[in-house]
């Protein structure tokens with residue numbers, strides 16, 4: 001009996017020894033693995049400790065009190081509680097590189113001190129009055145904004161969002177021309193109100209409600225489009241639409257220079273110039289939707305349309321204009337702007353002093369910190385490295401875009417261009433776990449959207465590429 005107990009003791013000691021040895025090995029392997037993981041560039045800032053509700057608590061409230069239409073990223077949704085420049089922090093204080101910029105909205109950087117200062121100063125003085133009284137904030141910003149636009153584009157109307165800006169632009173075009181038909185591009189996103197939902201051309205974003213008078217032309221998409229990069233041939237489709245689907249006279253053509261929600265699709269070269277001529281011949285106006293591509297994001301130019309050598313009649317903007325403050329604008333010529341004097345047209349919050357003070361500060365920061373130039377330099381560097389990743393990972397079907405508006409389209413079969421819809425979801429989670437927040441879009445939801453704050457650095461770009469490489473290597 002005694003001998004049996006002794007043998008059992010020995011056995012237990014042996015097992016414990018192995019357990020210790022195994023856990024030491026496991027620790028070593030996981031710390032070795034952690035050492036191999038890409039490292040976030042250093043950043044000398046720590047947010048104050050967060051003491052608010054957790055992601056789980058917020059999730060419960062969202063479910064109970066908010067619209068069930070609100071969706072979210074990631075299997076385990078993130079509770080983002082703090083932001084500083086190109087970085088975001090979650091409830092535990094973990095830092096993430098923000099490669100999405102709140103959907104191409106945070107242009108200068110999260111909580112940029114000069115933008116925050118402008119907001120706080122204006123809020124302390126006057127938060128809201130009405131445009132029925134004078135205030136310098138709206139006039140000063142309108143003047144500064146108009147100075148960034150070419151030709152006769154000098155009259156500004158402020159709105160609260162991109163949808164409102166596009167609604168107004170389409171209405172002005174209809175009033176000015178006396179025509180109703182508008183042409184937009186398939187795969188476009190221009191908003192979600194009555195008129196703009198008509199111009200939006202992806203079934204995912206269209207409800208079954210009246211959306212009159214919009215025709216959707218073939219998308220001049222160099223990767224998936226039937227004519228490849230032949231912009232002039234796609235442009236012929238707009239002529240056909242005018243001839244076969246309208247009275248021959250149109251109100252407007254509206255498009256982005258790079259489709260954002262559509263999956264960072266750059267319009268084929270020579271397309272816009274050709275289409276703008278056809279639209280003018282048919283008595284219509286050309287509207288450039290700069291909600292995502294504007295404010296220096298494309299790097300080479302301040303506005304996306306400038307990359308195509310065209311001058312629109314109306315330019316709409318939102319998102320990056322306010323670095324996160326609700327603000328939109330329509331800029332047009334004095335002659336076109338005149339149409340709104342036929343009746344009263346009013347917007348309670350449009351041009352609010354706090355929002356316009358913020359917008360003005362954003363413009364100053366973009367210029368002072370040369371953020372457009374940075375978008376060009378860092379964006380070109382990043383695109384080059386993403387393109388190199390394509391040689392390594394079969395799942396990358398296409399790398400495209402300009403400046404800091406880049407897209408990486410994932411496919412499971414390069415020949416068939418089969419959208420990697422499931423794989424992208426898996427990768428999104430992996431990438432987040434490694435410390436990068438990236439966007440997703442495109443008609444099939446299989447395109448990574450990279451639209452970070454324009455203060456993104458080369459080190460950030462390296463980290464992003466390393467994380468993508470690491471995640472894709474495991475798939």
Ligand SMILES: Cc1ncc(COP(=O)(O)O)c(C=O)c1O
Pocket residue numbers: 160161162163164166189190191192256260261289290291292318319
């Ligand atoms: C190109 C474009 N236009 C218009 C809109 C609508 O803007 P908002 O969501 O501010 O109404 C968006 C929104 O994503 C957009 O990407």
